[in-house]
Amino acid sequence: xxxxxxxxxxxxxxxxxxxxxxxxxxxxxxxxxxxxxxxxxxxxxxxxxxxxxxxxxxxxxxxxxxxxxxxxxxxxxxxxxxxxxxxxxxxxxxxxxxxxxxxxxxxxxxxxxxxxxxxxxxxxxxxxxxxxxxxxxxxxxxxxxxxxxxxxxxxxxxxxxxxxxxxxxxxxxxxxxxxxxxxxxxxxxxxxxxxxxxxxxxxxxxxxxxxxxxxxxxxxxxxxxxxxxxxxxxxxxxxxxxxxxxxxxxxxxxxxxxxxxxxxxxxxxxxxxxxxxxxxxxxxxxxxxxxxxxxxxxxxxxxxxxxxxxxxxxxxxxxxxxxxxxxxxxxxxxxxxxxxxxxxxxxxxxxxxxxxxxxxxxxxxxxxxxxxxxxxxxxxxxxxxxxxxxxxxxxxxxxxxxxxxxxxxxxxxxxxxxxxxxxxxxxxxxxxxxxxxxxxxxxxxxxxxxxxxxxxxxxxxxxxxxxxxxxxxxxxxxxxxxx
Numbered sequence: 001x002x003x004x005x006x007x008x009x010x011x012x013x014x015x016x017x018x019x020x021x022x023x024x025x026x027x028x029x030x031x032x033x034x035x036x037x038x039x040x041x042x043x044x045x046x047x048x049x050x051x052x053x054x055x056x057x058x059x060x061x062x063x064x065x066x067x068x069x070x071x072x073x074x075x076x077x078x079x080x081x082x083x084x085x086x087x088x089x090x091x092x093x094x095x096x097x098x099x100x101x102x103x104x105x106x107x108x109x110x111x112x113x114x115x116x117x118x119x120x121x122x123x124x125x126x127x128x129x130x131x132x133x134x135x136x137x138x139x140x141x142x143x144x145x146x147x148x149x150x151x152x153x154x155x156x157x158x159x160x161x162x163x164x165x166x167x168x169x170x171x172x173x174x175x176x177x178x179x180x181x182x183x184x185x186x187x188x189x190x191x192x193x194x195x196x197x198x199x200x201x202x203x204x205x206x207x208x209x210x211x212x213x214x215x216x217x218x219x220x221x222x223x224x225x226x227x228x229x230x231x232x233x234x235x236x237x238x239x240x241x242x243x244x245x246x247x248x249x250x251x252x253x254x255x256x257x258x259x260x261x262x263x264x265x266x267x268x269x270x271x272x273x274x275x276x277x278x279x280x281x282x283x284x285x286x287x288x289x290x291x292x293x294x295x296x297x298x299x300x301x302x303x304x305x306x307x308x309x310x311x312x313x314x315x316x317x318x319x320x321x322x323x324x325x326x327x328x329x330x331x332x333x334x335x336x337x338x339x340x341x342x343x344x345x346x347x348x349x350x351x352x353x354x355x356x357x358x359x360x361x362x363x364x365x366x367x368x369x370x371x372x373x374x375x376x377x378x379x380x381x382x383x384x385x386x387x388x389x390x391x392x393x394x395x396x397x398x399x400x401x402x403x404x405x406x407x408x409x410x411x412x413x414x415x416x417x418x419x420x421x422x423x424x425x426x427x428x429x430x431x432x433x434x435x436x437x438x439x440x441x442x443x444x445x446x447x448x449x450x451x452x453x454x455x456x457x458x459x460x461x462x463x464x465x466x467x468x469x470x471x472x473x474x475x476x477x478x479x480x481x482x483x
Contacts, residue, residue: 002087005044009065013047013089016057021048021095032072032090036137038339038393039080039422043070043090050095052170052178052208059206060176062089068455069174071202073113073145076137078340079421081149081201085456085465091206093144099123100209107214108167108184113144113207120212129214132159135417136325144207150199152417154250154324155281157375159215161417163198168211171197174448184211196443201419202454204447218283221249222293223317226278226300227271227307231255231370234276235350237303238374241280242347244299246292251375252279252324258369258382261330268323269309278305278374279324281317327371328382334367335384339396342418343407345377356406357381364399378416379407405430420458428460 005024014022023029023046033042044067049055062069068088075082084090097114104127111120117138121130134153135141141151147169152161159165168182181193197204228234234253241251254262254277259270270277280296282289297308311317331338345353354370361368361383372380381403385396404414404427414420414427428437441459444450456465 002044005067005087006065009061009067009089010045012061012064013045013058016054016061017047017049022046032075032084032092035075035077035080035082036340037078037080037421037423038337038387038396039083041080041083041085041422042087043084044087046090046092048092048095052172055091055093055172055206055208056176056178058089058091059172059174063174063176063452069206069452070454071144071148071206073142073148074116074137074140076135076141077145077149077421078342078418079149079201079415079423081419081421081454081457082145083422085422088455093206093208094142096144096208097142102127102129102214103184104129106184107216108211109214110209110211111143112209113142113147115143117141117143117146124214125217128217130217131165131212132156132215133162133165136328139325143210143212147198147207147210148200148202149419150417152373152376152378154252154279154373156417157251157373158247158249158283163195165213166194166198166210167213169194169197169207170209171205171207173205174450174452178208182211199419200443201421201457203457204443204449204453206453218249220284220286220289221312221317222282222289223311223320224280224282224293224296224300225270225309225311225320226280226305227274227309228276228278228303228305230275230304231354232351233304234278235354235374237278237300237305238350239347240299240303241296242375244295246295246299248280248292248296248375249283250279250281251373253277253370253372253374254279254324254327255370257334257367257384258327258331258371261333261369262323262327265330265333266322266326268319270323271307279320324371327369331369331382331384334369335386337385337387338369339383339385339400340418341379341381341383341400341403342415343379343381343404343412344416345379345407345410345412347375347377349410349412350374350377353379353406353410353412357403360399360402360406364395364402366396366399373416376416377412379403401427422457425456425458425460428458 070084072082093113096112101110369382
């Protein structure tokens, strides 16, 4: 049980932020109990800074009263990273949403952490530029949250994830000091401090500005939809395309269960009787994309594609992509709840791992919808369930653990882009030794963070966290509990 927050701490925060930017009543805190997954945990107070100086002030007050600090973006994360596991001060960064500078010549932008991912690309489109990392939640997720989780997206196959596009950061350290790491020049000498911070899940510092790379809008873009009778054919095609020396901008897959949700809701033209569809996007010079599209088409046909559709006009391409971008939200038509997983496997192991995912669903009695970044082997099985049924949430978590084990046993990882957070911290020993984790945990000491920033996340050895993970909490409450 979290100790009550001292009234003096509320008073100190109110003196800095005013009453309207400090929330601490139970009804106000309710909406900050969760992010995009099924983890839960309530903060004791939420503040909304406008500047790095106010973030610094909040950190100093929290340290004075020995309160945990949890930075939060849009709350779209999928590993419990923005959940206040043991109460404390939640610093919501959504008011810091300005694009401060766009340097067209050097193709960079300076942004605050609350800038919505898609808004950045929209703002720089008039210069023929865009920001490449594009999570499926890009219409809502923020740059600060993307930095914390090292977010990816469909186009990370060709262009890399967030860490490949961040070159400098302004951050607030655990003592409230505001510092800058990295810079505008490429490949600065010394330690790659931005690279350490990106993906650290808010455990080392709080990002208050980011200097990011922008890319030129490609001259030509072609989007192909390959329709297969089975998911085995589609997954085999992924390796075949890469094996031909082709690296598309994106290769996304949706299986039959996902199509059943997407097509009735969005009417994008995915055949309801298809076993899977593969969405492949090719970008570059017009001549090159025409040639590469023909090669991709030939590979798909050889692998058993029964139909291939191609779109070059932005409106037609957007329609094909709408099914992928809206797939997760469409799953609500099939079940009241879903538990989305995030594992990575070698591309060549996709067919057998997907067969294993089907077996897990059958064993635990849950339908599983699959929509994922097939090109880089980043799986997102979505287990469909109803949390109102006693004991069902715990069984879903057991099924999720079994799928994560499949990924690791295939030579993969327990996360590709969603982070570890609360959800998968107990799985870290599957892929790292005790010595590995001890070395990583020393970064907290190097940054002076200890367990003050986002406690109970990323590592299974966090002290004082108790049974904060949903699975452990469910076990303690008994089989008739539900969340």
